[in-house]
Amino acid sequence: RANIINILWVILKEDAVLAVVPYGEPPLIKGWIPYIGKALEFGKDAHKFLEEYKKKHGDIFTVLIAGKYMTFIMNPLMYPNIIKRGKQLDFHEFSNQVAPRTFGYPPVFSSKFPGMPDQIKRSFHLLQGDNLTPLSKSMMGNLLLVFKQDHLDKRQMEDSGEGGWRTDSMCEFCSKVMFEATFLTLYGKPASKRRHSSMETLREDFIEFDKKFPLLIARIPIWLLGRTKAIREKLINYFLPQRVSCWSNTSQFITRRVELFEQYNSLRDMDKAGTHHFAILWASVGNTIPATFWAMYHLVSHPEALEAVRQEIHSLLKLWGMDDFSDRDINLSREQLDQLLYLESAVNESLRHSSSSMNIRVAQEDFSLPLEAEQSVAVRKGDIITLYPRSMHMDPEIYDQPEMYRYDRFVQDGRQKTDFYKDGQRLKYYCMPFGSGATMCPGRYFAINEIKQFLFLLLLHFDLQLVEGQPKVTLDTSRAGLGILLPAKDVRFRYRLRAA
Structure with missing residues (x-):
């Protein structure tokens, strides 16, 4: 009974980190508000927000921000392993969704405009x-x-x-x-x-x-x-x-x-x-x-x-x-x-x-992402992998x-x-x-x-x-x-x- 109470406390505490995370996946920080997650705190001061969670959970953790699960890689020694995987971790999928809506033009990365x-x-x-x-x-x-x-x-x-x-x-x-x-x-x-x-x-x-x-x-x-x-x-x-x-x-x-x-x-x-x-x-x-x-x-x-x-x-x-x-x-x-x-x-x-830019990549398939030495993290198709160089x-x-x-x-x-x-x-x-x-x-x-x-x-x-x-x-x-x-x-x- 005491163990159950402790697990419930972990789930309900202020950070709202899931008590049970699938093996190989980073800690998941969801927040209290469905869909919104930690968007308000992140938007208030992203650098302070990420540095606090880095101290708590290490170099890799996932945060729910405005309906998107964003996995942050905080150690710059791991950056090359992200940057070189252009086929598995793509930026254009994200930009092709955001830029047309922002500036008011049709997506150009589509079959309508070959080449x-x-x-x-x-x-x-x-x-x-x-x-x-x-x-x-x-x-x-x-x-x-x-x-x-x-x-x-x-x-x-x-x-x-x-x-x-x-x-x-x-x-x-x-x-x-x-x-x-x-x-x-x-x-x-x-x-x-x-x-x-x-x-x-x-x-x-x-x-x-x-x-x-x-x-x-x-x-x-x-x-x-x-x-x-x-x-x-x-x-x-x-x-x-x-x-x-x-x-x-x-x-x-x-x-x-x-x-x-x-x-x-x-x-x-x-x-x-x-x-x-x-x-x-x-x-x-x-x-x-x-x-x-x-x-x-x-x-x-x-x-x-x-x-x-x-x-x-x-x-x-x-x-x-x-x-x-x-x-x-x-x-x-x-x-x-x-x-x-x-x-x-x-x-x-x-x-x-x-x-204070973010380097965003979208996973194109399920795969195991090697990061440093023998460390790797499980990535699912559609996951957003994010580098935040300001921390570096x-x-x-x-x-x-x-x-x-x-x-x-x-x-x-x-x-x-x-x-x-x-x-x-x-x-x-x-x-x-x-x-x-x-x-x-x-x-x-x-x-x-x-x-x-x-x-x-x-x-x-x-x-x-x-x-x-x-x-x-x-x-x-x-x-x-x-x-x-x-x-x-x-x-x-x-x-x-x-x-x-």
């Missing part, structure tokens, strides 16, 4: 390798265009009434510059102008949609989200073929996407090409803008880091014979940007701090004092540092802000490049300071699992032109 998945995959090569060179050149030119017209006018700065200083909100500043420069780089310019006149309205609508993005991903019906559906339609209509076809200097990537969707009559007739362009826009700036903010914020809030990166920039410019930038029109190649080791380290360190990013065994920002954490002996260890073993994957394996973000090289270009121009042309008396900016954890976290609150900063 479409492979062609989409090949189109992403236009964001990588040698194809990144013209993209980088275009992005640098567009950043300079926005900076020159909005922020580099000496007379406007002197007329600000603050001794040449101008005050702004940092996240808003990053959003305006990066949104427009990225848009111009990918989609091109209007027929007779250098800039789109409706860009600010488009950006504001994008922000309103993005606020509801976590709810759409969580499968909340769009008709329950106020004006979200109307805003989405407005954004989609901005990319209708008759409008896009009038733009010039469009990137090869977008041009190829237009050609691709024109091959499929059912997509073309439904005007869904505009929908896919909108989805690409979100993928291009939805995470890049907050990543740019954190990279800028960490540098400006750490003067020694700011000065070290700025000195690296000036030293290399002098080495390249480009130290006279009085015309403020310097344009670096991708190879030259890659030589700025401390700049890249500073960006990676900000990504380590702010990234904040592991003090891997990163000394992980809560601290160290701009040079990824530099060692004048080279990029790539050796990080767990339990005495070198990690194959140690910093994962862009996903993993075959499903890594295909635009990751372009994203890193444009963040470095933004910071390069910013440090080269401006003195930067935080406005005094503000609290330290913290992470908004409500978007955990979806990429780069937003700041809980924006921060005010001052900037002025540096002497050429």
